[in-house]
Amino acid sequence: MKDFYDVVVVGGGNAALSAALSARENGASTAVIECAPLEERGGNSSYTAGAFRIAYDGVSDLKALMPELSDQEWEGYDFGAYPARELFDDIATTTQYRTDPALADILARESHAALMWLKSKGLRLLPYGRQSAKVGNKRKWFGGLVIEALGGGIGLTDFEFQAAEKAGVEVFYRTFARDLIKGDGGVRGVVVERDASRQDLRAGAVVLACGGFEANTEWRARYLGPGWDLAKVRGCRYNQGAGIRMAIDAGAQSTGNWSGCHAISWDRNAPPYGERTIGELFSKHGYPFGIVVNAEGKRFIDEGADFYLYTYAKNGRAVLAQPGQFAWQLFDAQVRHLIHDEYRIKQATRVTADSIEELIQKIEDVDKTQLARTIREYNAAVMRDRKFDPTVKDGLGTRGIEIPKSNWALPLEVPPFEAFAVTCGITFTYGGIKINADANVVDIDDRPIPGLYAAGEMVGGIFYFNYPGGSGLTSGAVFGRRAGRDAARFAAQRRTS
Ligand SMILES: Cc1cc2nc3c(=O)[nH]c(=O)nc-3n(C[C@H](O)[C@H](O)[C@H](O)COP(=O)(O)OP(=O)(O)OC[C@H]3O[C@@H](n4cnc5c(N)ncnc54)[C@H](O)[C@@H]3O)c2cc1C
Secondary structure, eight states: OEEEEEEEEESHHHHHHHHHHHHHOOOOOOOEEEEEEOOOOOOOOSSOEEOOOBBSSSSSHHHOOOOOOHHHHTTTTTTOBOOHHHHHHHHHHHHTSSOOOOHHHHHHHHHHHHHHHHHHOOOOOEEOOOGEEEEEEEEEEOOOEEEEETHHHHHHHHHHHHHHHTTOOOEEEEEEEEEEEEEEEEEEEEEEEETTEEEEEEEEEEEEOOSSSSHHHIIIIIOOOOTTGGGSSSSSSOSHHHHHHHHTTTTTTSSSSSEEEEEEEEETTTTTOOTTTGGGGGGGGGGSSSSSEOOOOOSSSTTTOGGGTTTEEEEEEEESSSSGGEEEEEGGGGGGGGOOOGGGGSSEEEEEEHHHHHHHSSTTTSOHHHHHHHHHHHHHOOOSSEEEEEEETTOBBBOOSSSOOOOOOOOOOSSEEEEEEEEEEEEEEOOOOBBBOOOOEBBTTTEEEEEEOOOGGBSSSSOOSSTTHHHHHHHHHHHHHHHHHHHHHHHHHHHOO
């Protein structure tokens, strides 16, 4: 490791690698500091499905991203359109209009360009299969998420590391950023620790892209609130909030939803942190097609409020709030084809039965008398006069029960029946530090801190309460790219001044 680089990027996920690629492209000597060992590199980004939410005006925008698909394949697909205005609106509504509109606007408008840019470096993309269904002779997509990286999160991050190294970025594993070096005129580098020895790594500019604080049990309880210490971590163990703390110590403004996070329904018996071989398959996103009950045998959410991509990120909180922090998802054979691979892994906590009575007996830790009543009342409340259609919000709901189900409400009556036990799995935290449009970190007076940039999960102010699925990787690519570009320019100016 040299003792100076134009740009030092802290982190080894999608946001960091996007920043490093961009800094290098803009002429900066660039180092990436990743605290994980090589075999665990890539942060939460490597655990993802690699799904990017991007705006597109029509099929030609998607053809530009996936030129490998044949004409025959395109003819069989119906992607519709998802203009930037709709992506912006989805961020605005899921965040209850608290999102920083300037940042959300950049995210939406630059989403397609950011993917075209990654593609120009060699990233292979393909259609995201999970939110599509056969309608007539075409496969139709719904919910605004249509594209994923080849090989999922590992494919994405392996590609990004290879592209960065090919471009001349130097990558250092098992190297922790411990502090920022502050001097006249802003941030001047990072104190790094490797093999228990510390070194001052000086830089023209620093990009922090080292995640939120979801893996820090103490911070979860402190900021998200009681009970959050009990959540399982879906991704890597390294996102401890170190980057956020370093930035705040250097004068950064904290912002956003510090008591909020992305958290989902996750297998009840999943390990405490993510497992790279399983990746995101502990997720259980099929609940819009079934019902969810708690230990008291009662339903507690409107399972069909919207497509899962607009509700899953807040469901973990609802499950965590239940007695014992768990729930069971129940399905019958009518919807079996609609619940994904994640329900078929051998590690899934599952019971199956040929009758409802048998299923109830097999479901552990639940009030069985109440559960039987809940299923009876739910089945009786289903509006049987409407048509089931998983590709639209079909309005097939319930009538006359306390917690309604608004769409896709089929009665549980066709054997075999299945139930899956879930708990809360935390994905990432929403609170962080404030950046401006150049991804430059700002202080309490909204003045840019010279030489300090940030991107990815650790940026606050974009997501609140909830989240449109697939926006995290897009945010990292868009703001990582901006951060790297501006950090390189700033470092060049510093060199000559
Ligand atoms: C199971 C799962 C599935 C998901 N699926 C999707 C999906 O399909 N689409 C989507 O958009 N989002 C998805 N997400 C969310 C997505 O992972 C995040 O939004 C995104 O990856 C964040 O990228 P990042 O680069 O900011 O953070 P990360 O990818 O987590 O990278 C942070 C990096 O910082 C490093 N680091 C931390 N502290 C230090 C330190 N002190 N010094 C040096 N390095 C440090 C870590 O080792 C890591 O490499 C998923 C998340 C999980 C957990």
